[in-house]
Amino acid sequence: MTSNKTNFKIFTALIAAIIVSNFTPLQAHGADAGVLIVKIKSASDLMKLQTYGETELLFNNVYRLATSYQLSATVLLQQSWVEFAEHDQIVKTTVNADDPLFVLDTAEQDKQWYLPKIKVHQAWEKTTGSPQITVAIIDTGINALHEDLNDGRVGRGFVTYCQNLSPAKDNCLTRVTGEIVAGVNSDDNGHGTIIAGLVGAIPNNGKGIAGVNWNVKLMPIKALDSKGEGLVSDVSQAIKWAADNGARVINLSIGWQGLPGMQVLQESISYAFNKGVLVVAAAGNDGATSGGNLNVSPISPVCTDGGQNMVIGVAALDINDRKAVFSSFGSNCIDISAPGTANYVSKENSRGIISTYYDPAKPTRNNLYIYASGSSVAAPLVAGVAALTMATFPDWDLKAVRERIIASADNIDALNMTNCDSGSCGRHLGSGRINAYKAVSSSQLFSAGTVVKSPSGATYLIEKGLKRPVSEYVFRGRFGGVVLVQAEQAEIDAVPEGRPLPPVEGTMIKEPGVPTVYIIEQEKRLPLSYLAFSSRGLRFENVATLSAEEIAGYDQGPDAPVLDGALIKDANSPAVYILNNNYRQLISYFVFKGRGLDARPIAILSLEELEKYQINPNLYPPMDGLLIKGGSSPTVYLVENGARKGMNYEAFINRGYKFSEVQVLPQSEVDQYQLGADIIQ
Helix, strand or coil, rough: CCCCCCCCCCECCCCCCCCCCCCCCEECCCCEEEEEEEEECCCCHHHHHHHCEEEEEEEEEEEEEEEEECCHHHHHHCCCCCEEEEECEEECCCCCCCCCCCCCCCCCCCCHHHHHCCCCHCCCCCCCCCEEEEEEEEEEECCCCCCCCCCCCCEEEEEEEEECCCCCCCCEEEEEEEEEEEEEEEECCCHHHHHHHHHHCCCCCCCCCCCCCCEEEEEHHHHHCCCEEEEEHHHHHHHHHHHCCCEEEEEEEEEEECCCCCCHHHHHHHHHCCCCCCCEEEECCCCCCCCCCCCCCCCECCCCCCCCCCEEEEEECCCCCEEECCCCEEECCCEEEEEEEEEEEEEEEEECCEEEEEECCCCCCCCEEEEECHHHHHHHHHHHHHHHHHHCCCCHHHHHHHHHHHHCCEEEEECCCCCCCECCCCHHHHCCCCCCHHHHHHCCCCCCCEEEEECCEEEEEEEEEEEEEEEEHHHHHCCCCCCCCEEHHHHCCCCCCCCCCCCCCCCCEEECCCCEEEEEECCCCEEECCHHHHHHHCHHHHEECCCHHHCCCEECCCCCCCCCCCCCECCCCCCCCCEEEEEEECCCHHHHCCCHHHHEEEEEEHHHHCCCEEEEECCCCCCCCCCEEECCCEEEEEECCCCCEECCCHHHHCCCCCCCHHEECHHHHHCCCCCCCEEEC
8 A cells, every 4th residue: 555645445334333331532633644553573663663653552563553644554664673554444334932033934034034044943952052152243232232132141342443533534533442341232323233133132032033042142342333334453453352351253244345454454363263263254245236256356354364264254145045146255255155135136125134123213122123134144143153063062173163164064056056247156155055953963973082094094183173183203102002093084084184283292303404493382392492402401312303394284382481490601701600580690609519500501601692681699599498607707597488597596596406507608608698587586
């Protein structure tokens, strides 16, 4: 982006809304100001960024930068300390049991035909969900007072949105931020309440509808204003908040054309994914008369995962399992499809998906329902099934849950031979129409902990719903004596593949011809510096040499920390130091021998490396319990908790000490041990 004028884009909605309490409005710069979203490479670079304007931390070194003038992102991208810089973008919503509207007939368009269509009623025989699973609805808020949402299932949430956008739509003049308390109405538009009802409206209350989940926790997050519009930076911050506050699934029934603002959104989606949170996003283009090809014209957030399969993209179908005319499609972004309308002819002539609703014009009516069409309402059906699947398989890895949902879909290719740009949809609608019953049905061929071998000789550990490749070296170290289960290739192929299983904790590995040594800690390989190696008392003969390919398959973590107790010295000085709480402390010969440190290796550092560690002015103390005194002073000290504590005669005798037990040291040495409180009795 090289324009000096910020180019905002918006998520669009057919229905939108929200009201929240206890929010803090934040005043920003005037209408001539500019706003950029910037990620710096290190926290130490913040002062450099602040020379351009005021900063607000979003997450992970990502800042909202407000300037008193229009600043091009290109200017910042030229700085070596900037990882990315982009203008903020505008987003919009994407929508165009004994409950009286719940039915088992898939032809009853006036009621909840879409639940039997995706086999939810059969899935309920396996599970009705769990209140331990939280689904975050990042939207316009949720009316927790609605008769089908008012039993406490709507918990606390978060609000961050722009209340007052500048006329040029390039700067937020007033931002509202804060927490949403549980059980209140936080929706001033209606769209978020629609989404919430589809995921988890109260069942069996004789009112309205039933959600996909009977038992679930709904997290209201208001990132869009009363018009259903918001900024990418707020949505990104909302994703991070949801991931940090217990969400297991995040629903994004929002979107905007193109990929501006992609980097900050991708950063937040990656953050959520790495915390085990599943993100479900609508295909978008719901306001159009015909859906677009996302392979040609991608949109966010459904196409914003860097090709890493971190988002489940959802296209919309009609009652006959045909692609809804308005829904976008595309094999690069769409993973699965779900009902998004009944029979859609036009906006004026359609029957959609019924759900709970809040009408800002009727604020006291908490019993409203509405028919809505769009991929915006298809996405929460998938999010709801994801919650059911997590409740069924609580120990499963996120990837296993994702792959299970996608793999369990019903094929609908034959019904969509001319529906995508007048041609066959093929994989443009993902794996097919979601099937809740298949997703939650226990069809595991192998129990957790089973080690299986394929006909090709590959070995896997079954764990958390995944098969983890096991190398010969790892097998010998972890599973010596274990009997392998011989399995058919088709059986193994049915299990999603996870990360390779690393060697046992504490194993040291390296590549041939490469000096770097790694240690396995918490299933990651951590590079060992010479000092970190020495601090652990490790030996080079215990390092295993593995192929570069095998080592690359193990996740790399940060550098292994240097442990307290490492002995270091400068090559040109006899002084030996010990590392203690990241400080270096000089060790006397008396302590060196008394603590048995003479049997440990000493790392020889350059003076420059040595001086990176600040020096503790006190000598490293003798062992607790020793009695010491200086040669020129009668005071006897007891070493206790690393400090020397002077004792009077009474205290000395009362404790049964003998003067023959006192170690006499040079006075200058005793004076450099930390002094503690005197012992007087």
